[in-house]
Amino acid sequence: xxxxxxxAKLAGVSKTTVSRVLNNHxxxxxxxxxxxxxxxxxxxxxxxxxxxxxRKQTTQTIAVLIPxxxxxxxxxxxxxxxxxxADNGLQLVVCQTMYxxxxxxVYLDLVKTKQIDGVILASLENDWNEVNDYTNFAxxxxxxxxxxxxxxxxxxxxxxxxxxxxxxxxIDKGYNKIAKCRGNNLSGLVTDRQRGFYxxxxxxxLPFSEEWTxxxxxxxxxGRRVLREIIEMENRPNAVxxxxxxxxxxxxxxxxxxDVKIPDELAVMGFDDQxxxxxxxxxxxxxxxxxxxxxxxSMEVMIDLLHGKGRMDEQLTLLPLHLVERGSV
Amino acid sequence: xxxxxxxAKLAGVSKTTVSRVLNNHxxxxxxxxxxxxxxxxxxxxxxxxxxxxxRKQTTQTIAVLIPxxxxxxxxxxxxxxxxxxADNGLQLVVCQTMYxxxxxxVYLDLVKTKQIDGVILASLENDWNEVNDYTNFAxxxxxxxxxxxxxxxxxxxxxxxxxxxxxxxxIDKGYNKIAKCRGNNLSGLVTDRQRGFYxxxxxxxLPFSEEWTxxxxxxxxxGRRVLREIIEMENRPNAVxxxxxxxxxxxxxxxxxxDVKIPDELAVMGFDDQxxxxxxxxxxxxxxxxxxxxxxxSMEVMIDLLHGKGRMDEQLTLLPLHLVERGSV
DNA sequence: ATGAAAGCGCTAACAA
DNA sequence: TTGTTAGCGCTTTCAT
Numbered sequence: 001x002x003x004x005x006x007x008a009k010l011a012g013v014s015k016t017t018v019s020r021v022l023n024n025h026x027x028x029x030x031x032x033x034x035x036x037x038x039x040x041x042x043x044x045x046x047x048x049x050x051x052x053x054x055r056k057q058t059t060q061t062i063a064v065l066i067p068x069x070x071x072x073x074x075x076x077x078x079x080x081x082x083x084x085x086a087d088n089g090l091q092l093v094v095c096q097t098m099y100x101x102x103x104x105x106v107y108l109d110l111v112k113t114k115q116i117d118g119v120i121l122a123s124l125e126n127d128w129n130e131v132n133d134y135t136n137f138a139x140x141x142x143x144x145x146x147x148x149x150x151x152x153x154x155x156x157x158x159x160x161x162x163x164x165x166x167x168x169x170x171i172d173k174g175y176n177k178i179a180k181c182r183g184n185n186l187s188g189l190v191t192d193r194q195r196g197f198y199x200x201x202x203x204x205x206l207p208f209s210e211e212w213t214x215x216x217x218x219x220x221x222x223g224r225r226v227l228r229e230i231i232e233m234e235n236r237p238n239a240v241x242x243x244x245x246x247x248x249x250x251x252x253x254x255x256x257x258x259d260v261k262i263p264d265e266l267a268v269m270g271f272d273d274q275x276x277x278x279x280x281x282x283x284x285x286x287x288x289x290x291x292x293x294x295x296x297x298s299m300e301v302m303i304d305l306l307h308g309k310g311r312m313d314e315q316l317t318l319l320p321l322h323l324v325e326r327g328s329v
Numbered sequence: 330x331x332x333x334x335x336x337a338k339l340a341g342v343s344k345t346t347v348s349r350v351l352n353n354h355x356x357x358x359x360x361x362x363x364x365x366x367x368x369x370x371x372x373x374x375x376x377x378x379x380x381x382x383x384r385k386q387t388t389q390t391i392a393v394l395i396p397x398x399x400x401x402x403x404x405x406x407x408x409x410x411x412x413x414x415a416d417n418g419l420q421l422v423v424c425q426t427m428y429x430x431x432x433x434x435v436y437l438d439l440v441k442t443k444q445i446d447g448v449i450l451a452s453l454e455n456d457w458n459e460v461n462d463y464t465n466f467a468x469x470x471x472x473x474x475x476x477x478x479x480x481x482x483x484x485x486x487x488x489x490x491x492x493x494x495x496x497x498x499x500i501d502k503g504y505n506k507i508a509k510c511r512g513n514n515l516s517g518l519v520t521d522r523q524r525g526f527y528x529x530x531x532x533x534x535l536p537f538s539e540e541w542t543x544x545x546x547x548x549x550x551x552g553r554r555v556l557r558e559i560i561e562m563e564n565r566p567n568a569v570x571x572x573x574x575x576x577x578x579x580x581x582x583x584x585x586x587x588d589v590k591i592p593d594e595l596a597v598m599g600f601d602d603q604x605x606x607x608x609x610x611x612x613x614x615x616x617x618x619x620x621x622x623x624x625x626x627s628m629e630v631m632i633d634l635l636h637g638k639g640r641m642d643e644q645l646t647l648l649p650l651h652l653v654e655r656g657s658v
Numbered sequence: 659a660t661g662a663a664a665g666c667g668c669t670a671a672c673a674a
Numbered sequence: 675t676t677g678t679t680a681g682c683g684c685t686t687t688c689a690t
Contacts, residue, residue: 349660
């Protein structure tokens, strides 16, 4: 591999001049510029980006933390983010926490060791107190997930409202025994959804049984299990608020297998409006989250931060969500 | 940020000794080691990985090229890859070509500028001749996709056989007018699938009409379009080999909407065995590709290469595929 | 067992 | 407009 010095020698100029050509500096004579370019081609010269990084103290790399990329919501989000990153000459490192606190901290350490310029948190496993310190090392922003204590830019939806309108829709359709599902952690997002759910119930004066809360539910297979558990229940709910299209799809599919009528015997409310919502039978009535916009806006906020625009302290972007009717309710 | 020099001063030793402690060298007195550790903690010292990279001439980063991450086949593949990469202290940079030749070359340039230690090609847009030169800069391997001219390690399936058994299954079920879909490019994988498809047809003495080839088809929405076109046809096929579960799901969903009976009026053969295959109605009969294994094996081959094990010239891993019956045929 | 010094490849003051 | 020089932070000979 040839270096900037080889090019300088061959072109008969100094390293500085070569560097200037490389960085499109003004004040380089055209003839020297040509000489340098010729030398570069001759030597098949390519700048070593690691050396550039060391010198410039920047990596042109940002990390996005998600639970797992095979969740369609996140893969779509990452698709959008990566496209914008690429357009801006940035690399995107995908970090899957796999719902694990330790893995999350290992990824955050990348920031300490100067391996990345910024972090987009699209999920959060640890308590914010564990994470807060990392904000000293590089810009960290929230995307979709959030925490009230965090003084960092956040791009998200009103999850309280999302859960509220979903639940209210079920209630307005006459369902009065509504179960709900959630994963394992209780993040800002999950907490707000719970609040929205209960608020709709309270408003309508409907009861809620703890028996109707399913936890640790996030995959299609979990949805199948939930349906099987529901139909075995003594006091059986007639609707379920899933908080996830994957879970909802599992419920619907299993219902088809076991000949449980959707929505007559059980109404199913999804969340996300993933592609699958339009492919199951019946189609999934769900809360549409504008995942493209969330991903796009988040990456833009991050890029602004990297360019010194925008402030690191609180700055909230709230995106709209809405209900999509398809037939499962 | 404190550097190795700060630590050395505070501990009263040389930079060299600190570096030795950092790298678990033998021949460091226990008491000095303790001194160094204490100084590190006191200063909240973290090594700067860019400096390490420059010195060691390695990045601990590998890139994976895919069309787009939101294709469930690839998101699952990347999930597996990233987990193994993380376990081995490697970062995974996701590179979406978006089916674009230029973007693919931009990503391959990462290798030239020493930004990554290796490339996993899970798709290929350019002709291999365009790509071959890059093998001089870093290890490049094929995963799933492949090209006969490439002398690089390849982890893949027998796509000829996959297409053959899928098509033969349709024929054995009595379907005799079989359409097929493909995307836009004609890679090694796609070419082999075509050969397998035609081989089964020839063997059975079945005719094929060019009218029954749909190209530029890769998304759910494309599948919907294909179904609409098929039912308008004069000489209408009674089965379709899609080459993609997403396309197949689109066909099935649109058939449901338009009240076309699957498989009676149209049999649908998928490819991949994505999650969605078990969620549509009827379930998708499809060719199972062991995506977990492909991803896992590819990353292992790459890691071996990085460790100097394994040879860069031809080395083929062929993984098994099989048909899964579900009801769409 | 430890340290001095060279240098990985590049950029940016500063000087000329 | 160009070049000299001093590092960015780390690892690794080579001495001792």
